[in-house]
Amino acid sequence: MCPRRRVESGRNRAMSPILEVDGLMKSFVKKRNVFGLPAERTHAVKDVSFTLEKGRTRAIVGESGAGKSTVGRMVLRLAVPDEGSIRLFGDSILEMSAAQARKLRRRATMIFQDPFNSLDPRMLIGESVAEPLVLHTSLDRGGRERKVAELLERVGLRKDQIEKYPHEFSGGQLQRIAIARALATEPELIVCDEPVAALDVSIQAQVLNLLQDLQSERQISYVFISHDLALVKMFAHDVTVMRRGEIVESGPTEQIFDDPRETYTKELLSAMPVMNPRRRASRSKTVVTPSS
Numbered sequence: 431m432c433p434r435r436r437v438e439s440g441r442n443r444a445m446s447p448i449l450e451v452d453g454l455m456k457s458f459v460k461k462r463n464v465f466g467l468p469a470e471r472t473h474a475v476k477d478v479s480f481t482l483e484k485g486r487t488r489a490i491v492g493e494s495g496a497g498k499s500t501v502g503r504m505v506l507r508l509a510v511p512d513e514g515s516i517r518l519f520g521d522s523i524l525e526m527s528a529a530q531a532r533k534l535r536r537r538a539t540m541i542f543q544d545p546f547n548s549l550d551p552r553m554l555i556g557e558s559v560a561e562p563l564v565l566h567t568s569l570d571r572g573g574r575e576r577k578v579a580e581l582l583e584r585v586g587l588r589k590d591q592i593e594k595y596p597h598e599f600s601g602g603q604l605q606r607i608a609i610a611r612a613l614a615t616e617p618e619l620i621v622c623d624e625p626v627a628a629l630d631v632s633i634q635a636q637v638l639n640l641l642q643d644l645q646s647e648r649q650i651s652y653v654f655i656s657h658d659l660a661l662v663k664m665f666a667h668d669v670t671v672m673r674r675g676e677i678v679e680s681g682p683t684e685q686i687f688d689d690p691r692e693t694y695t696k697e698l699l700s701a702m703p704v705m706n707p708r709r710r711a712s713r714s715k716t717v718v719t720p721s722s
């Protein structure tokens with residue numbers, strides 16, 4: 431079911447991070463009193479720090495409500511942390527003006543779990559993919575049409591599908607279209623929030639293979655949010671395990687899967703489905719080594 435991680439060169443290891451997240455805190459109002467003032471807060475993210483290098487993938491894993499999506503949204507300034515700092519491409523995104531943050535949308539973007547919801551049902555596919563080009567580039571109509579055709583072809587769709595609506599596609603095709611749209615401005619970072627969770631198992635591998643190929647071609651970095659450890663094992667170079675807003679453990683994928691330090695990580699791993707239960711005992715020997 432999972433794509434095979436292709437072996438790449440190790441040259442990125444020594445690179446300085448494109449993303450540095452330090453001491454992030456975020457709470458939400460859970461309940462308000464009769465005067466409308468906050469009475470109870472959810473501490474969604476507590477002291478979260480990690481880095482991500484160019485061309486690499488950091489998975490953020492953990493059970494529902496662990497704070498994974500909130501971290502992903504803060505990385506792109508779609509949510510503002512209460513405390514902490516985020517440096518993206520060397521700049522502090524929390525200190526940027528709104529105009530600078532808009533420019534950042536060219537270089538850093540997001541793919542969501544449900545591609546149908548992330549595409550406007552009333553817009554033709556070609557229009558949806560062209561939208562970021564209208565917003566962020568000076569390409570003229572002809573240039574945009576050529577770029578959209580090239581993007582759709584790259585993600586495995588035909589040019590003639592440009593003039594169709596989202597409801598005419600399968601879930602896997604829609605996620606490919608959402609990826610084409612995300613690629614339009616040639617981003618260097620994509621936050622992928624459960625990008626294949628809504629897809630059939632057979633389609634998950636195809637979409638992840640596409641993301642991996644794009645990473646190899648374009649040196650894109652991914653923050654890969656998932657609760658599916660089997661996919662994370664195949665796809666990520668580094669893993670951050672979260673629970674109740676906090677980091678439990680962080681490290682290279684092979685260390686987290688082969689030699690987890692924390693009880694919670696061990697529990698998560700032991701709950702991981704195994705294709706053939708008789709191989710459970712030897713699972714640690716079958717870990718696919720991510721590129722290093």
Ligand SMILES: Nc1ncnc2c1ncn2[C@@H]1O[C@H](COP(=O)(O)OP(=O)(O)OP(=O)(O)O)[C@@H](O)[C@H]1O
Pocket residue numbers: 458459472473474492493494495496497498499500501657
């Ligand atoms: N906009 C919001 N308003 C209020 N509470 C929120 C908001 N966003 C997230 N939360 C709360 O913050 C906590 C963390 O949520 P978050 O969605 O980040 O977790 P998650 O690990 O991504 O979960 P899931 O895998 O279910 O998406 C949860 O308790 C959630 O209810």
